[in-house]
Amino acid sequence: MAPVTQLSQFFQTENVDVGLVQVKLDLCLADLEKVKSLDSPHSKKLMEDLPHDSSTFKGQHYITRTNFKLEDLANEFVDSLIDNIKAR
Numbered sequence: 001m002a003p004v005t006q007l008s009q010f011f012q013t014e015n016v017d018v019g020l021v022q023v024k025l026d027l028c029l030a031d032l033e034k035v036k037s038l039d040s041p042h043s044k045k046l047m048e049d050l051p052h053d054s055s056t057f058k059g060q061h062y063i064t065r066t067n068f069k070l071e072d073l074a075n076e077f078v079d080s081l082i083d084n085i086k087a088r
Contacts (some may be wrong), residue, residue: 001032001081003027003028003031003035004028004081004085005084006024006027006028006031007024007025007028010024011056014055025085029082032081032082032085035074035080036074036079038071040076043074
C-alpha cells in the first residue's frame with residue numbers, strides 16, 4: 001500500500017528530519033482515508049478490474065465470497081492500519 005510504504009521509507013532514511021515526522025504522518029493518514037473512500041488511483045483501478053456480471057476477477061480468479069463488498073473490506077483494512085500507525 002503506497003501511503004504506508006512511503007511513510008516506512010521516510011523512517012528508514014539515514015537522517016530523519018524530526019520536523020517532518022508529523023507532516024509525513026498526517027499525509028499518510030490523509031492518503032489512507034482516500035483509499036478508504038475508494039478515491040485513490042489504486043482503488044479506482046481495482047474497481048475497474050472487478051467483475052460486474054461474472055464471478056471471476058480478470059477472467060482468471062474466482063470470487064467465491066457471495067457478500068463481497070470492496071468498500072467494507074477497504075474500510076476494515078484501512079481502519080486497522082490507521083489504528084496501528086496512531087498506536088506507534
